[in-house]
Amino acid sequence: KAGVTQTPRYLIKTRGQQVTLSCSPISGHRSVSWYQQTPGQGLQFLFEYFSETQRNKGNFPGRFSGRQFSNSRSEMNVSTLELGDSALYLCASSFTPLEETQYFGPGTRLLVL
Amino acid sequence: SQQGEEDPQALSIQEGENATMNCSYKTSINNLQWYRQNSGRGLVHLILIRSNEREKHSGRLRVTLDTSKKSSSLLITASRAADTASYFCATEETSGSRLTFGEGTQLTVNP
Numbered sequence A: 001k002a003g004v005t006q007t008p009r010y011l012i013k014t015r016g017q018q019v020t021l022s023c024s025p026i027s028g029h030r031s032v033s034w035y036q037q038t039p040g041q042g043l044q045f046l047f048e049y050f051s052e053t054q055r056n057k058g059n060f061p062g063r064f065s066g067r068q069f070s071n072s073r074s075e076m077n078v079s080t081l082e083l084g085d086s087a088l089y090l091c092a093s094s095f096t097p098l099e100e101t102q103y104f105g106p107g108t109r110l111l112v113l
Numbered sequence B: 001s002q003q004g005e006e007d008p009q010a011l012s013i014q015e016g017e018n019a020t021m022n023c024s025y026k027t028s029i030n031n032l033q034w035y036r037q038n039s040g041r042g043l044v045h046l047i048l049i050r051s052n053e054r055e056k057h058s059g060r061l062r063v064t065l066d067t068s069k070k071s072s073s074l075l076i077t078a079s080r081a082a083d084t085a086s087y088f089c090a091t092e093e094t095s096g097s098r099l100t101f102g103e104g105t106q107l108t109v110n111p
Helices: none
Strands: A005-007 A010-013 A019-024 A031-038 A042-050 A053-057 A064-068 A074-078 A087-094 A108-112 B005-007 B010-014 B019-024 B029-037 B043-050 B055-058 B061-066 B071-076 B085-093 B105-110
Touching (some): A005 A087, A010 A019, A019 A087, A019 A108, A031 A074, A042 A064, A042 A074, B005 B085, B010 B019, B019 B085, B019 B105, B029 B071, B043 B061, B043 B071, B071 B085
Parallel strands (some): A010 A108, B010 B105
Antiparallel strands (some): A019 A074, A042 A053, A064 A074, A087 A108, B005 B019, B019 B071, B029 B043, B029 B085, B055 B061, B085 B105
16 A cells, blocks of 8 residues: 655745645545644644544644645645745645544655745 | 653664653643654654553563653664664644644664
8 A cells, every 4th residue: 555645755945935735645544634844843733634624723824724635635835935934844644533643754845945 | 832852852872772762741642652753754653652551562662651740751672773763752632633743862873
């Protein structure tokens, strides 16, 4: 069974631009969560989607948004990029939000110049 | 913001030795999980311990949980060079939010 896939793996953007990252969960998994990892703040929860609905949201500004499609694939969008948005963005999936174990993808490394 | 703190921040040992990492957290939890991350790549789930459990084993891993002290420890026995990675604890809080991670321990196992 294929694991969680994230595209693109690497991305370079400039301040003020916007970016869309994609996550395809493990087949059959319907819950997708996003996390941001930076050297300064560590790993932080962004949001979680289940059945195309956002269930939980972390403490991030409105520039960070996401959505989930009917096939459970998820995208996250960051508008008006700032230098501090440079990070590794990780996606994780599980069958349902109640499932304790999440399976993480390899991440998308975003560099904002 | 980080739920917990991990101790030590960095640990360097020789192959064959045991490695112990500690994690503390602040709120009530449903479970605590340990993950491994190699060189800024994705996270690999290692082991989960529920709030009503005190100790759990998986291969060379041993996890303990003390909910009264809000702390956990991960013991890796007979370490190998391939165990070199960052190790994170993560808690699933009773409030229902998704995982909250600690700051991580960078483990280096020297051959």
